[in-house]
Amino acid sequence: MIGLLLDVATTAAILFVVAAGLLITFGVLKIINFAHGGFLTVGGYAALVVTQAGGSPWLAAPAAFVAGVVLGAAVERVIVRPLYSRPLDAILATWGLGIVIVQLITLAFGRGTNFVPSPVSGAVAAFGTDYSAWRLIMLVVAVLLAAALAALLQGTRLGLEARAVIMNEELAQGLGIDSTRVRFVTFALGAGLAAFAGALITPLLSVDPLMGVPWLLNAFMLVLVSGTSLASLGLASLLLGGAQVVISTYGNPVLGALSIVVLAAVLLRIRPAGFARG
């Protein structure tokens, strides 16, 4: 039972980390970034490269974050920004970019499956049971990340500007806020978070060119039911991620893998605002 609860908590944690970047990008830029799965895959390969080059596995996620930020900054500047006035085209462009990223990674690394060593191994005693040490670390990282994002949004000038742009971009511009800059920083941060998440999951899952696809799908559905609120995203990750764990454990893993998408779709049908207020 404790094991199941820890599975729910850690699954929710990783879902939150993967979807957080997609959510802030959606809030500020008003587009769903379909290259998010591609950025996540880049993070997985960044972890692979770092560890194969002899770097400490602890460096994998920070290095992936930096790589994601740099890549995201370039993508925003070159691909997304020219399409600001055509959001539908911008969304299609990110879709195409996701495909291109997968192809480039396949060219560079091949189709094969790779494994990245874990910074810690085995299980530790926690809450009266033996549990995967890395999953527990992920849980702590997710909580710290949520706190850092909340502090950034609530406690800094950039966060205030980002919230203003999310709520009413034109009003923000009229007050002197350079919303192009806010969009740029947000997109780069969102890409960094995707890559960070991609590296964070490598000790649990293998690295291959298509590793981002299921995560993109789940993150997309989580953002649809959460709107632009990080708190709603936390709740959605916990409930839908929890359902996934329960269905996989007591039902069957194939159904489990589909559960977030199916439940989110049903929820949106019943309550279009999802977990968001309103």
Place this chain on the structure above:
Amino acid sequence: MSAALDIDGVTAGYGESMVLRDVRLSVAPGEVVAVLGKNGMGKTTLLKTVMGFLPARAGRVRIAGADVTGTPPHRRAARAVAYGPQDRAIFQELTVGENLRLALPRGVRDMQAGIERLAAFFPFLASRQRQRAGTLSGGEQKMLIMARALLTRPRLLLIDEITEGLQPSVITRLGEVVRAERAASGIAVLLVEQNVGFALSVADRYAVLARGEIADEGPADADAAARVAAHLSV
């Protein structure tokens, strides 16, 4: 000295239809100019074009002598221009304090002096900075729009139908603060209004906008009200 605002033969509109045609209007430093006109005559469109939310299809917009035609809104705001829009003019979900803070230029943190200055007119500003702006009364929201616009002592204030739906006592207070700020810092104001009495009581000059053109303009003197009324009744 160049005009605080110079609208020089501006044509603008939405899609194919031009709402403003060859509009010429300028505001001297320290001058208050009222733009009057019936519903749908293009008053809001004029302010949006001055701020850069709509492109000028012809003509130039100059702010304190600098040609800003074609520059984005945040660059114009950075030239000490404050804009109080007619619709959706406050962030309902943010606090009073956050709404005010957003008007500060980057790098400026302290707004205490500005709040104290404006709290002399709108006392709730000082005591209710942590309240969500959406929970303010309609009149308080308008006072917040005015306070946010004046917080940083702009050189040019563009304000769109601030008195819409307000009780007379609040309108009086808004008039007082505009007069006081003008006396203290020589701010130039382009005041879009439907309340002719209020507009003429604070303005030095008026202009009537009718079907996208300036139909009449003149000093806000004793006969102004009658001349404006003649234009608004047709």
